[in-house]
Amino acid sequence: MKKLMLMMSCLCLGLMACKPAEQEVVEKTPAALAATQPDCSLNFGIDAWEPYQYMTVDNKPAGLDIEIVKGVLSNMGCQFTVTQGSWTELLLKLKAGEVDAVLGASKTEDRESFAYFSDAYRKERFQLYVRNSNINYPYKNITAYLEAGHKLGIVNQYYYGDDFAALYDNKTFQPLFIGAIISELNIARLLDEEIDGLLEDSFVAASILRRKGLDKYIKPHNISLESADVFIMFSQESISPQQVEAFNTGLTQLKENGDYNKIVNKYSH
Template identity: 60%
Template sequence: MGFDAWEPYQYMTVGDTVTGLDVELVRAIAAEMQCELNIVQGSWVELLGLLRDGEIDFVLGASITEDRQRFAYFSEPYRQEQFSLYVRADDIDLDVNNIEEFINAGHKLGIVNEYYYGDEIAELYASAKFRPQFVGAIISEMNMARLLDEEIDGFLEDSFVAASILRRKGLDELIKPHQITLGNNDVYVMFSKASVEEELVAEFNRGLAAIKQNGLYQQIVTRYQD
């Protein structure tokens, strides 16, 4: 299993234990399948490369794209995510209604390389007009530093992830969520076609259905919502 630190979904505790909402859900499913997990840590870009080559079997927290479908299978969706625009506290009342207006006004937007933010952002990123307004980073913390250094004017991040990082780093008074949010997107486990048979994906889906039926899924989710 590929592991990309993305609290509260995937992270490492002070005692070097890998945990998080996604990790706990997958561990519960693996127990249903009677499988043992071996964890490989890396950046999202690194993990995608390893997955493509079959050097790891699956990663968590993935979205379906046409490119990824060429080298990966996808589980049934196991949760949803919503990305929000984050800006400096002084810009919280910035008068823009969507991301296109934000970048059309000349603002630079920070994103994490190879993350999929939905069709709207993918179309803007593919545009020759708007592409220069996007600034890529390896991890979200880099976007936060760039925002405070005024190298970018905002960044996109999952609402729960951003809240967790900002609180942990003591930046929640300096960086605030703007009113602009993107639509909810389904999130999947992504399996390597180079190392995993489709039957294993079907077995994983049966395990997911089982923990939803026996109540364990909701127990885990509720613990992270409190």
């Protein structure tokens, strides 16, 4: 899933709040509470990406990714902690070993220089979202959209795939890419007509627009990127290959005992 290298400063707009202060929440799985393994504790970095990962109003981590990880750690008998921050912040913390893992990541050659990757645990698909008045844009793909000169909102550090990276490297198109630290900023810019469209995971965008009551004003266009595997990144500074292997074993167990499908099905409806 994610992440194209871009840099810009944090902006606060009416439809969103400034980036929240970093939070840390500690939860123990049932297996961890019963086990005598005080050294088995993994800290996961999460950003606000509902319905995959987010903090509830009572400051609890929730979402599809969170439930999958909790299930795996239960099989491992480990404690679960989270650190919340922006994607850019979490990548820096992962490199330094200040968080053990980051959820919802795409595998790239650059990231493999500082992180280990779990087995793929789900897929994601990014889609173009536009104002309702532009839902009939006549373009069949994102290249045609950019060739028409339309500005596109993307999220800093997200990786959208090799084909999209090639478009971003094209000097003709570079001025059309507008980066943001979180999706809500792109949504505000789209409403303010500062950009013409934005790319977001279809589940995430639907959740944000529904929660903010904006699904009548912003609609998914038929343009989408190819679906891609999503992984968990583990810090090479704090996690060993053996621990990653143990996590993958726990993930396999979660799939084989049927709990994985129960979690995914819950978020599919």
